[in-house]
Amino acid sequence: MCSPCRERRSVGVSGVLPLILILILVLAAAAAGCADETPQPAARELRVCADPNNLPFSNDREQGFENRLADLVAEEMGATVRYTWWAQRRGFIRNTLRSLACDVVMGVPTSYELVLATRPYYRSTYVFLQRREAAFRVRSFDDPVLRRLRIGVHVIGDDYANPPPAHALASRGMIANVSGYSIFGNYAEPDPPARLVRAVAAGEIDVAVVWGPLAGYFAPRQHVPLELTPVSPEIDLPFLPFVFDISMGVRREEEGLRDELDAILERRAGDIRSLLREFGVPEHSPPDFNAQANHLDAGGAGR
Amino acid sequence: MRRLCAPLLTAALLAPGCERAADERAVASPPAAPSERASSAPAGAQAGDDGQWLMPAKNYASTRFSELTEIDATNVGRLRHVWSFSTGVLHGHEAAPLVVGDTMYIVTPYPNFLYALDLSDPPGRVKWKYEPQPIRAAQGVACCDVVNRGAAYADGKVVYNTLDNHTVAVDARDGREVWKTKLGDINRGESMTMAPLIVKDKVLVGNSGGEFGVRGWLTALRLADGGIAWRAYSTGPDSDVLIGEDFEPFYEQDRGKDLGVTTWPPDAWKIGGGTVWGWISYDAELDLIYYGTGNPGPWNPEQRPGDNKWTAGVFARNPDTGRARWAYQWSPHDQYDYDGVNENVLLDLTIEGRERRVLVRPERNGFVYVLDRTTGEVLSADAFVHTTAATGVDLETGRPIEVPEKKTGFGRVVREICPAAPGGKDWQPSAYSPRTGLLYIPHNNLCMDMEGLEANYVAGTPFVGARVVMYAGPGGHRGEFTAWDPVNGRAVWKIRERFPAWSGAVVTAGNVVFYGTMDRWFKAVHAETGEVLWQYQLGSGIVGQPISYRGPDGRQYIAVLSGVGGWSGAVVSGQLDVRDPTAALGFVGAMTDLPDYTAAGGELHVFALP
Numbered sequence: 079m080c081s082p083c084r085e086r087r088s089v090g091v092s093g094v095l096p097l098i099l100i101l102i103l104v105l106a107a108a109a110a111g112c113a114d115e116t117p118q119p120a121a122r123e124l125r126v127c128a129d130p131n132n133l134p135f136s137n138d139r140e141q142g143f144e145n146r147l148a149d150l151v152a153e154e155m156g157a158t159v160r161y162t163w164w165a166q167r168r169g170f171i172r173n174t175l176r177s178l179a180c181d182v183v184m185g186v187p188t189s190y191e192l193v194l195a196t197r198p199y200y201r202s203t204y205v206f207l208q209r210r211e212a213a214f215r216v217r218s219f220d221d222p223v224l225r226r227l228r229i230g231v232h233v234i235g236d237d238y239a240n241p242p243p244a245h246a247l248a249s250r251g252m253i254a255n256v257s258g259y260s261i262f263g264n265y266a267e268p269d270p271p272a273r274l275v276r277a278v279a280a281g282e283i284d285v286a287v288v289w290g291p292l293a294g295y296f297a298p299r300q301h302v303p304l305e306l307t308p309v310s311p312e313i314d315l316p317f318l319p320f321v322f323d324i325s326m327g328v329r330r331e332e333e334g335l336r337d338e339l340d341a342i343l344e345r346r347a348g349d350i351r352s353l354l355r356e357f358g359v360p361e362h363s364p365p366d367f368n369a370q371a372n373h374l375d376a377g378g379a380g381r
Numbered sequence: 382m383r384r385l386c387a388p389l390l391t392a393a394l395l396a397p398g399c400e401r402a403a404d405e406r407a408v409a410s411p412p413a414a415p416s417e418r419a420s421s422a423p424a425g426a427q428a429g430d431d432g433q434w435l436m437p438a439k440n441y442a443s444t445r446f447s448e449l450t451e452i453d454a455t456n457v458g459r460l461r462h463v464w465s466f467s468t469g470v471l472h473g474h475e476a477a478p479l480v481v482g483d484t485m486y487i488v489t490p491y492p493n494f495l496y497a498l499d500l501s502d503p504p505g506r507v508k509w510k511y512e513p514q515p516i517r518a519a520q521g522v523a524c525c526d527v528v529n530r531g532a533a534y535a536d537g538k539v540v541y542n543t544l545d546n547h548t549v550a551v552d553a554r555d556g557r558e559v560w561k562t563k564l565g566d567i568n569r570g571e572s573m574t575m576a577p578l579i580v581k582d583k584v585l586v587g588n589s590g591g592e593f594g595v596r597g598w599l600t601a602l603r604l605a606d607g608g609i610a611w612r613a614y615s616t617g618p619d620s621d622v623l624i625g626e627d628f629e630p631f632y633e634q635d636r637g638k639d640l641g642v643t644t645w646p647p648d649a650w651k652i653g654g655g656t657v658w659g660w661i662s663y664d665a666e667l668d669l670i671y672y673g674t675g676n677p678g679p680w681n682p683e684q685r686p687g688d689n690k691w692t693a694g695v696f697a698r699n700p701d702t703g704r705a706r707w708a709y710q711w712s713p714h715d716q717y718d719y720d721g722v723n724e725n726v727l728l729d730l731t732i733e734g735r736e737r738r739v740l741v742r743p744e745r746n747g748f749v750y751v752l753d754r755t756t757g758e759v760l761s762a763d764a765f766v767h768t769t770a771a772t773g774v775d776l777e778t779g780r781p782i783e784v785p786e787k788k789t790g791f792g793r794v795v796r797e798i799c800p801a802a803p804g805g806k807d808w809q810p811s812a813y814s815p816r817t818g819l820l821y822i823p824h825n826n827l828c829m830d831m832e833g834l835e836a837n838y839v840a841g842t843p844f845v846g847a848r849v850v851m852y853a854g855p856g857g858h859r860g861e862f863t864a865w866d867p868v869n870g871r872a873v874w875k876i877r878e879r880f881p882a883w884s885g886a887v888v889t890a891g892n893v894v895f896y897g898t899m900d901r902w903f904k905a906v907h908a909e910t911g912e913v914l915w916q917y918q919l920g921s922g923i924v925g926q927p928i929s930y931r932g933p934d935g936r937q938y939i940a941v942l943s944g945v946g947g948w949s950g951a952v953v954s955g956q957l958d959v960r961d962p963t964a965a966l967g968f969v970g971a972m973t974d975l976p977d978y979t980a981a982g983g984e985l986h987v988f989a990l991p
Contacts, residue, residue, distance in 0.1 A: 129841070173520075187836040187837075189835075191835060239837065239847050240684070242844055245683075248791075257647070258594075260593070267568075317845070319845065
């Protein structure tokens with residue numbers, strides 16, 4: 079599923095500006111008496127690096143909100159979208175953005191240092207996800223009921239790090255009642271990280287702590303009603319945030335493209351918010367469009 | 382942050398001037414007289430050298446010792462480059478060539494071509510090329526460059542693993558595929574990079590992918606048809622680990638039922654790592670194979686209290702049934718990514734007046750272990766690099782004596798963890814000469830800091846991860862080549878290298894040791910003194926395994942693959958950004974100047990006397 083070379087074009091609606099440009103060029107060429115060699119301006123492409131199998135973000139059937147966002151951006155640019163598909167794992171940026179296969183990643187943490195990030199276009203939070211029918215309602219990592227429940231979290235790898243819920247539970251001594259679900263899962267199945275949501279619906283676990291957009295999209299698609307509750311606290315001490323700002327990312331040196339994307343994000347902020355609502359992304363609070371760097375800036379260079 | 386000019390901390394590293402790291406020798410102690418050593422390789426290693434090279438380690442004892450003597454310490458200075466061959470592949474070339482009769486076989490990194498090269502005069506013609514066409518997506522699964530560590534030959538077949546989890550047997554005469562067996566699933570993060578070992582009628586192979594929460598295993602395939610004979614997992618219940626009543630580990634903590642389950646939080650063993658991507662040895666008299674297991678994953682240490690058996694350890698097993706005889710963990714509850722998969726050199730040594738059948742292991746955690754290979758008892762464990770994470774190994778319990786201040790934890794800033802994650806030594810195999818009684822170890826001199834956190838993102842999920850930065854250890858050089866006396870547990874001489882010594886080694890009866898460097902030098906060194914007798918600069922850095930063979934013309938040749946890459950070389954082969962010191966799990970920070978010394982490019986090089 080994560081073939082790096084499956085590329086697909088999806089046609090965005092051309093803007094007015096290119097048409098005017100073409101007209102000018104045609105006229106200029108005609109005036110110079112070389113109409114037979116009219117230079118056609120190359121059609122602009124928005125080259126997007128994306129995971130082909132990870133809803134609600136993206137897939138190669140272009141059903142994710144990042145696919146829709148790419149269409150929206152392309153529309154503003156008068157460009158067509160061209161995808162480079164690659165599973166979003168370690169090496170994703172290296173194999174896509176950095177290898178020049180594509181120019182924009184539609185979603186990264188704003189303080190992600192492998193890229194030059196745009197202004198954030200949403201802020202979300204990790205949530206507790208449970209069956210609505212349950213007798214308990216988990217609201218905080220300090221809720222005593224957690225110790226009696228079977229808890230599921232995503233695990234990432236031995237990169238000296240895991241998603242924040244795994245650390246928050248371990249630091250409170252909750253280990254034996256916590257199950258890890260690989261974020262990578264089985265990539266032969268659709269949307270592997272969603273397995274954690276399905277585990278709650280199926281009763282494999284009592285509660286999961288899940289990144290908001292994933293929970294918000296898949297929870298309503300289960301056969302039993304599920305309930306999302308933003309986690310508390312928002313930041314665990316000494317420094318473990320559960321709330322993240324998300325931006326688009328471009329290569330570090332491409333400030334021009336970043337500025338162009340920033341302008342589009344500002345111009346289309348209302349449409350983007352509607353899009354995120356349609357996909358059930360739990361919005362934590364409106365992102366600060368003037369933020370230069372968010373609270374997550376841990377300093378130093380990234381990986 | 383590189384620390385090329387860190388203060389000298391050990392007497393063994395006396396060379397002045399931090400930037401002149403390469404080529405400077407510092408003699409820690411004079412070589413002991415041969416009579417004091419009384420050591421030898423076991424019978425399996427000394428069956429007489431027919432001049433071929435049928436497995437990467439040369440023999441089942443994994444000594445990489447060639448009995449050929451035409452090239453020796455007195456004439457190696459006249460060694461000449463006689464022919465070469467480009468593989469057409471740019472990733473890290475870690476494999477050893479094989480020589481069978483008048484043919485040489487070389488395996489490339491992904492896409493895992495197998496070339497058969499004619500050694501008849503003039504040498505180098507391609508007899509055939511086999512292309513297994515692994516799934517492209519497998520590249521995204523390999524943690525640390527898409528390497529392959531070589532093939533093995535037996536019964537007319539060349540057998541090796543492809544990155545996308547197939548073991549293939551190819552007819553050595555015509556390149557026809559005899560069988561191909563799928564053993565793992567890239568969709569679950571598995572890949573295969575190790576070289577098989579063929580024992581009797583079985584091919585032994587293991588998996589990679591601990592970074593993705595893969596559960597490690599060793600699998601035996603039938604050489605005849607590629608069918609799976611048995612599989613032994615590194616974690617989980619005894620029935621999966623193939624532990625039964627004949628399992629007799631030496632240490633108390635390794636006895637008990639289902640320790641591969643009970644030394645983990647519930648179910649954590651199911652994604653517990655312990656992958657088998659390194660080396661296997663075999664003792665025909667004891668009829669036991671020996672191999673190591675990778676680090677535990679994917680949880681952080683505080684999330685997996687317990688010893689996390691049987692990760693970062695070693696197994697002795699019966700090759701026919703897979704049943705475990707004993708097991709031992711080098712690094713129980715590993716916190717530093719110290720995979721335990723390095724080579725197991727099987728020697729018969731006289732230790733404190735007693736003949737012992739031993740397994741010598743230069744281990745990632747920075748100690749050279751000498752184990753009794755019949756029982757798994759640790760006889761000695763001495764540091765061969767600067768170590769701060771542990772002060773030694775408790776011979777009563779077999780456990781490393783850990784330094785509490787170096788304990789890692791989420792958000793904890795811990796500086797000067799030595800050795801760094803690639804260890805005192807990574808996969809790069811050492812060589813042993815029964816003539817000198819010395820083990821020749823190519824290795825690293827790296828430390829690391831865990832200094833705070835940074836945002837990360839995987840599969841649409843944001844998190845903060847540890848910021849890991851590696852840098853040169855004491856002396857300011859990043860690699861060393863050490864001659865080690867395993868009886869007395871001390872270095873006899875050391876050569877300092879600018880970069881981690883990431884190639885294998887080979888030693889000959891002519892008292893010459895060969896190895897390569899990442900800054901492109903292929904070196905011949907005097908086995909007794911460490912004097913560099915000859916060196917030759919190749920086109921790309923060397924991370925391959927040199928071999929010594931007799932050509933169809935009866936003459937001795939030395940061959941090695943160049944082509945920089947691997948975890949340490951990913952900054953070149955993966956075109957990583959040198960501005961990201963934490964890229965490649967923090968290794969790039971220690972390798973920012975590698976692109977000044979080498980570019981990528983795989984080539985075979987062959988040398989001989991005029």
